[in-house]
Structures are given as structure tokens and as C-alpha cells.
Amino acid sequence: MTDTYILTLQCPDQPGLVAEVASCITEYTGNILEAHNFNDRDAKRFFMRIEFDLAEASACAKFKDAFTVLADTKGMDWALRDKRQARKVLLLVSKFDHCLSDLLYRNRIGELDMDVVGVISNHPAESIGTTSLKHFPFWHFPITKETKPQQEAQIKQVVEETGAELVVLARYMQILSDDMSSYLEGRCINIHHSFLPGFKGAQPYHQAHARGVKMIGATAHYVTADLDEGPIIHQDVETVSHADTPQDMVRKGRDIERQVLAEAVRLHLEDRVLLDGQKTIVFRS
Numbered sequence: 001m002t003d004t005y006i007l008t009l010q011c012p013d014q015p016g017l018v019a020e021v022a023s024c025i026t027e028y029t030g031n032i033l034e035a036h037n038f039n040d041r042d043a044k045r046f047f048m049r050i051e052f053d054l055a056e057a058s059a060c061a062k063f064k065d066a067f068t069v070l071a072d073t074k075g076m077d078w079a080l081r082d083k084r085q086a087r088k089v090l091l092l093v094s095k096f097d098h099c100l101s102d103l104l105y106r107n108r109i110g111e112l113d114m115d116v117v118g119v120i121s122n123h124p125a126e127s128i129g130t131t132s133l134k135h136f137p138f139w140h141f142p143i144t145k146e147t148k149p150q151q152e153a154q155i156k157q158v159v160e161e162t163g164a165e166l167v168v169l170a171r172y173m174q175i176l177s178d179d180m181s182s183y184l185e186g187r188c189i190n191i192h193h194s195f196l197p198g199f200k201g202a203q204p205y206h207q208a209h210a211r212g213v214k215m216i217g218a219t220a221h222y223v224t225a226d227l228d229e230g231p232i233i234h235q236d237v238e239t240v241s242h243a244d245t246p247q248d249m250v251r252k253g254r255d256i257e258r259q260v261l262a263e264a265v266r267l268h269l270e271d272r273v274l275l276d277g278q279k280t281i282v283f284r285s
């Protein structure tokens with residue numbers, strides 16, 4: 001039974017990087033299954049994702065030691081992960097449960113390989129509707145402008161205690177503070193119910209209707225302190241017409257939001273999203 005690993009890296013660009021990384025892998029019984037790389041010419045930075053098998057499990061430690069030497073000489077930021085290790089994921093929701101239910105369904109049928117460590121909401125469980133909550137730890141952390149620091153401290157405690165590696169804002173309608181945003185930097189994905197950069201904020205469908213757009217969309221992005229400004233992971237759109245009311249747009253939008261968030265979470269969990277400044281590089285399968 002061979003073990004499959006995912007190596008992701010980025011470093012200043014220079015000739016020969018692909019060859020050096022590949023030869024280090026094959027030197028330690030590695031068989032490359034999938035490889036993507038990209039050169040950001042403006043930033044002069046090189047990005048790579050390689051998926052490979054190691055014929056001998058014992059080779060992993062030796063590979064890590066050898067690769068650490070190579071990485072240090074090239075100034076690499078890198079990570080190596082055993083593909084079988086499911087990531088611990090914490091889901092946050094407010095009232096609307098369509099994205100939460102969709103993620104839990106895809107996880108239940110094995111489409112989304114993640115270890116859901118729990119669900120947090122600023123509303124009580126009974127107001128959220130989805131029945132699958134009973135299978136997971138649930139925390140009701142109400143929030144007001146005055147209690148926001150304490151409420152966010154409660155969320156942080158759950159992140160620490162559960163060992164959550166990813167936090168998903170599955171229509172969690174509270175703006176995270178600068179402190180909370182930096183605490184979750186690079187490990188918190190939000191679904192925004194518009195095609196960003198259009199219609200930021202809490203009521204995008206009403207804004208879209210008022211503007212008379214002919215397409216609506218959804219955007220999954222990493223959360224930063226700047227509302228709806230984080231690096232975009234995935235987006236999609238749907239046509240609408242003059243006859244669509246804001247409520248029609250909300251209905252059509254639900255399907256786009258579900259699909260876009262699930263795809264963004266899948267891409268993140270498979271280490272297919274690398275951060276390149278305020279943008280992302282997405283190495284699709």
C-alpha cells in the first residue's frame with residue numbers, strides 16, 4: 001500500500017526548480033502522479049503543487065530531511081501533507097442553512113473529505129432548520145455589537161480546543177474583527193452572495209435588482225479584515241432577467257452559493273489553492 005503525499009511550495013523564481021524538486025522526489029522512491037507549477041512574472045515567484053506516491057513509507061522522513069536542505073537553499077515556503085489525513089473543519093452559520101446543509105451532505109456521501117469538528121451559530125439550533133446538526137457538536141454563541149470581543153473569544157476557544165484547521169463561513173452574517181481575521185488568516189473561507197467585486201455587503205441581491213443586472217453570482221474567498229476583499233478562490237454566475245424579483249434572485253442565488261462554496265472548500269482541502277499576495281493560484285485537477 002503506497003502512501004500518497006501532496007507537496008506545495010513557493011519561492012523566488014529561478015531556473016531548474018521543477019527538475020530539482022522532481023529529482024529529489026524520485027531519489028526517495030517517489031512516483032509523481034500530478035504536477036502543476038506557475039511563474040508569477042510580476043512577483044518573480046514560482047509556485048508548485050506535486051502529488052506523489054512513495055513506494056516505501058520509511059522514505060518519507062528521509063525525503064523530508066533532503067527536501068528541507070533544498071528548500072532552505074531556494075528560500076521556499078513549503079508544506080508536505082499525507083493525502084489520507086482528513087482536515088479538521090469548523091462550520092459557522094447564521095440563519096440561512098443552504099450552504100451548511102450542502103457541505104454536510106457532500107461530506108456524508110464522501111464527496112468532501114473533511115473531519116467536521118462542529119458547527120457554531122449566532123442563532124439557536126432550532127432556528128437553523130437543518131436536521132443534520134444533531135450529528136455534530138453545536139455551539140450557539142449569540143452576538144451584539146457590545147459582546148463581539150467575548151463572542152469571538154468563544155469562537156477562538158473552539159478553534160483551539162477542536163484543532164480546527166479550516167473555518168468556513170457558510171453564510172455567517174457577522175463581520176469578523178481585524179484581530180479575528182488575522183488569527184484565521186489563510187484558513188477561513190467565506191461565501192459572498194454576489195459576483196465580487198460587485199455588490200459587497202449584507203444585501204447584494206437587493207443591490208443587484210436595483211441595478212438591473214442580467215447576471216448574478218457568488219464568490220468564495222479567504223477572509224481578511226477588509227470586508228469582501230479577501231483573495232478569491234472560486235466564482236460562478238447565473239443569468240437573471242428584468243422579471244426576476246429580489247426574492248427570485250435569492251432563490252437562484254442559493255444554488256450558485258452552494259456550488260461555489262463546496263468547490264472552494266474542496267480545492268482548499270486538496271491543497272490546490274496557493275496564496276499569491278492578495279490573489280490565489282488554483283491548481284485544478
Ligand SMILES: Nc1nc2c(c(=O)[nH]1)N[C@@H](CN(C=O)c1ccc(C(=O)N[C@@H](CCC(=O)O)C(=O)O)cc1)CN2
Pocket residue numbers: 169172173174175176177181190191192193201202223224225226227228229230
Ligand atoms: N472580516 C470579515 N468578516 C466577514 C467577511 C469578510 O469578508 N471579512 N464576510 C462576511 C460575510 N458577508 C458577506 O459575504 C457579510 C456578512 C455580514 C455583513 C454585515 O453587514 N453584517 C452586519 C450585521 C448583520 C446582522 O446582524 O444580520 C454587521 O456585522 O454589522 C456584511 C457582509 C462574514 N464576515
